[in-house]
Amino acid sequence: MSRLILRNGHVFDGVSNDPPTVADVVIDDDRIVDIGPGLDGDLEIDCTGRLVTPGLFDCHVHFMVDGDFSAQTHLQSPFSLQFFQAAERMERTLGVGVTSVREAGGSDAGVREARDRGLIAGPRMQISLTMLSQTGGHGDSWEICGGFMPGMMDAHPGRPGAIVDGPDEMRRKVRELIRADADVIKVATTGGVMSSRSRPQHAQFRPDELAVLVAEASAAERFVMAHAQGTQGIRNAINAGIRSIEHGIYLDDETIEMMLDAGTWLVPTLIAPMGVLEAVERGVEIADQVIAKATEVVGIHRDSVSRAMAAGVKIAMGTDSGVTPHGQNLRELAEMAKLGMPGDQVLRSSTTVAADLLGVSDDLGTIQVGKLADLVIWDGSDLDVSNMRSRIHTVIQDGAVVAGRLGD
Numbered sequence: 001m002s003r004l005i006l007r008n009g010h011v012f013d014g015v016s017n018d019p020p021t022v023a024d025v026v027i028d029d030d031r032i033v034d035i036g037p038g039l040d041g042d043l044e045i046d047c048t049g050r051l052v053t054p055g056l057f058d059c060h061v062h063f064m065v066d067g068d069f070s071a072q073t074h075l076q077s078p079f080s081l082q083f084f085q086a087a088e089r090m091e092r093t094l095g096v097g098v099t100s101v102r103e104a105g106g107s108d109a110g111v112r113e114a115r116d117r118g119l120i121a122g123p124r125m126q127i128s129l130t131m132l133s134q135t136g137g138h139g140d141s142w143e144i145c146g147g148f149m150p151g152m153m154d155a156h157p158g159r160p161g162a163i164v165d166g167p168d169e170m171r172r173k174v175r176e177l178i179r180a181d182a183d184v185i186k187v188a189t190t191g192g193v194m195s196s197r198s199r200p201q202h203a204q205f206r207p208d209e210l211a212v213l214v215a216e217a218s219a220a221e222r223f224v225m226a227h228a229q230g231t232q233g234i235r236n237a238i239n240a241g242i243r244s245i246e247h248g249i250y251l252d253d254e255t256i257e258m259m260l261d262a263g264t265w266l267v268p269t270l271i272a273p274m275g276v277l278e279a280v281e282r283g284v285e286i287a288d289q290v291i292a293k294a295t296e297v298v299g300i301h302r303d304s305v306s307r308a309m310a311a312g313v314k315i316a317m318g319t320d321s322g323v324t325p326h327g328q329n330l331r332e333l334a335e336m337a338k339l340g341m342p343g344d345q346v347l348r349s350s351t352t353v354a355a356d357l358l359g360v361s362d363d364l365g366t367i368q369v370g371k372l373a374d375l376v377i378w379d380g381s382d383l384d385v386s387n388m389r390s391r392i393h394t395v396i397q398d399g400a401v402v403a404g405r406l407g408d
């Protein structure tokens with residue numbers, strides 16, 4: 001078996017708090033087997049003057065949509081087209097150094113398995129299949145005309161329907177999702193921006209429903225992620241023991257304190273509301289109410305996330321890609337930095353902290369001997385994350401070069 005050596009790079013290992021040190025990283029098969037000076041290998045990539053980081057995580061993506069969520073686009077697309085489109089979007093995502101994702105609604109077990117079998121290229125995936133929603137909630141696609149708006153989470157045999165009301169239905173629904181092989185359970189505990197009529201400020205599901213959800217998920221060793229934007233719905237999610245708050249638009253100081261006490265992660269998705277407004281500019285047909293909500297929350301969201309960062313809440317990188325076109329994931333790093341997060345912490349949020357959130361730290365998220373060899377080589381050795389897209393040199397997943405250049 002040949003040994004691939006990353007020669008002489010500035011290694012950001014995600015473990016040490018010290019600045020990156022120059023070292024060689026040796027990969028044998030799919031694992032990191034040695035780190036240090038003057039090591040031997042067969043194939044070599046010169047990393048002199050370059051940064052070497054763990055492969056990045058995006059903890060919130062939707063591969064079944066790509067920056068165009070208009071009704072017309074869904075209506076005119078044959079059912080199975082979404083899966084072929086997803087394959088190309090996954091490859092695009094891998095190409096920007098994102099080697100692991102949490103799919104927050106849309107992809108089913110077949111999409112995940114096609115990647116795991118090597119039929120298609122893409123990030124490692126944890127899938128939620130859909131997003132559980134109360135009747136009239138953020139995931140209910142019933143429109144005021146009396147019909148259903150087609151979308152990325154419509155029910156099919158591999159993707160159970162999302163609408164559930166009451167503790168008994170909740171128990172059955174979580175079991176259905178686990179039967180369909182969801183890795184993580186996603187629930188909307190508030191309204192949202194992208195649904196035409198729900199309000200982000202309103203709490204959705206009551207504590208008794210969320211308690212059953214978490215109990216059933218925990219029994220099957222699944223974590224729960226909550227789409228949660230308004231304050232009360234965020235608090236309900238924290239109190240129920242949900243692992244991560246997605247978006248977290250209205251965070252007051254008391255709620256931030258609750259997150260610190262409970263150890264809850266925040267996945268900000270700062271570029272998501274920006275993406276809605278950019279889609280409008282591109283001419284994507286979007287409901288007026290959605291545009292109004294996106295405009296309203298952008299500034300409030302940034303303020304909440306910056307206060308959560310300052311307070312020391314665990315922040316994991318997530319973009320809601322799909323709302324923005326796939327492959328723009330690295331914009332999120334720049335936005336996190338703009339809110340005051342130093343570059344090394346932004347990289348930690350995108351690697352170590354995210355791996356902890358997904359429960360995969362034994363194998364991923366740091367550069368250490370014995371870990372799986374998911375790595376990214378970036379031009380330039382500094383930790384300035386403002387334009388990472390332009391710095392991508394080579395992406396390595398499972399010890400193989402999957403994007404970029406080998407040798408130069």
Ligand SMILES: [Zn+2]
Nearest residue numbers: 060062104320
């Ligand atoms: Zn989302």
